Amino acid sequence: DVKVTQSSRYLVKRTGEKVFLECVQDMDHENMFWYRQDPGLGLRLIYFSYDVKMKEKGDIPEGYSVSREKKERFSLILESASTNQTSMYLCASSLDLGLNTEAFFGQGTRLTVV
Amino acid sequence: DAKTTQPTSMDCAEGRAANLPCNHSTISGNEYVYWYRQIHSQGPQYIIHGLKNNETNEMASLIITEDRKSSTLILPHATLRDTAVYYCIVPNQAGTALIFGKGTTLSVSS
Numbered sequence: 001d002v003k004v005t006q007s008s009r010y011l012v013k014r015t016g017e018k019v020f021l022e023c024v025q026d027m028d029h030e031n032m033f034w035y036r037q038d039p040g041l042g043l044r045l046i047y048f049s050y051d052v053k054m055k056e057k058g059d060i061p062e063g064y065s066v067s068r069e070k071k072e073r074f075s076l077i078l079e080s081a082s083t084n085q086t087s088m089y090l091c092a093s094s095l096d097l098g099l100n101t102e103a104f105f106g107q108g109t110r111l112t113v114v
Numbered sequence: 115d116a117k118t119t120q121p122t123s124m125d126c127a128e129g130r131a132a133n134l135p136c137n138h139s140t141i142s143g144n145e146y147v148y149w150y151r152q153i154h155s156q157g158p159q160y161i162i163h164g165l166k167n168n169e170t171n172e173m174a175s176l177i178i179t180e181d182r183k184s185s186t187l188i189l190p191h192a193t194l195r196d197t198a199v200y201y202c203i204v205p206n207q208a209g210t211a212l213i214f215g216k217g218t219t220l221s222v223s224s
Contacts, residue, residue, distance in 0.1 A: 004157075033211060042201075043158070043214035050210055058211065090157055092212075102148070103212055105157030 004106040006091050012112045019078040021109050023091030030096060032074035037088040049074055081113045118202045123219040132189040134218050136202030139183040145205060147178060148212065149187045151198040192222045
């Protein structure tokens, strides 16, 4: 069974902390994505990566960075967490969206910044 | 990037067909239309996708108009477990990421 695993389901961090959200996929997929989801706003793309060490900004990259040192792992980093980054974070992976394939999502990490 | 427009919410009686419309009038010729759904507190789940022809799988059917400017997702016999937010999605122009809108909240009641 294909799987995208996010390291934490729930996380509480303090303002100003450096936060790492980890995502691992076991499908040897090229593409990985980070979204955040907020009530009334739907899912918004933060960053994505189409290969190891490659990354592209999505619609809302401000305040975030990413790391992809290995194909199976894609990390989202909040350099200095702020309360407006309280949200549900969703990781996804896909073989290649342009070639008739689907994306698989993790269960999400609900981050609260206090 | 192509945009999609969906109704905010829809209701459906259990056992009846649920027909969820989507407008994607700016879609280009080689862009697929994808449908995902998200049940409360879970990650989005893939349902179906298509380019030109109608598609059917074990979960749903997808009807795409000939001009490709709109599509309809059909759940033939809706159940209570189909209550979810349904997203109609077109990838970005580079074909590298799914761009989600706000989706349609489908409520199935008995």
